Amino acid sequence: MRKRNISIITRLNEKEKNHLATLVKRSGLSQEAYIRHLINGVVPKDSPPADYYAMMKELHAIGNNLNQLARKAHQLNVINVEQYDLAVKEFENAVTKITEAVILPKPMDK
Structure with missing residues (x-):
């Protein structure tokens, strides 16, 4: 139905x-x-343009690589955790802003 x-x-x-x-x-x-x-x-x-999805896939792969590097660096105790967390948050915010700007519909002006 x-x-x-x-x-x-x-x-x-x-x-x-x-x-x-x-x-x-x-x-x-x-x-x-x-x-x-x-x-x-x-x-x-x-x-969005055809290459948008390819670019976003690449950005997600970069984020995944950063995560793997951070885990290894944390195991070896050679990373500034706060600085890394801040950088990852900035990266994730950038990906979110790009997605919002390109894909999500915008509310009508009232």
Whole structure:
């Protein structure tokens, strides 16, 4: 059974239909998902460039390598834990900000 079983018909002119189709295509969402985002008060962002996911994968690999190095350095007692923790937090914050800026939809202005 479908979660959404209510259908709403909306009439658009050719210009509005083309504009909606352009926005939907740029977002990478289905038309229905795009409209539901708008109804819920958020504007979907354009789909990220193709290399975005490759870059994020690389950043996550770097973070994983940092974690492995930290574990080994901690075992050998050759690391300043506070300084390392601060650097990792900065790295994680940077990844989060990039994700928010590129992927997450933004709330509509009220």
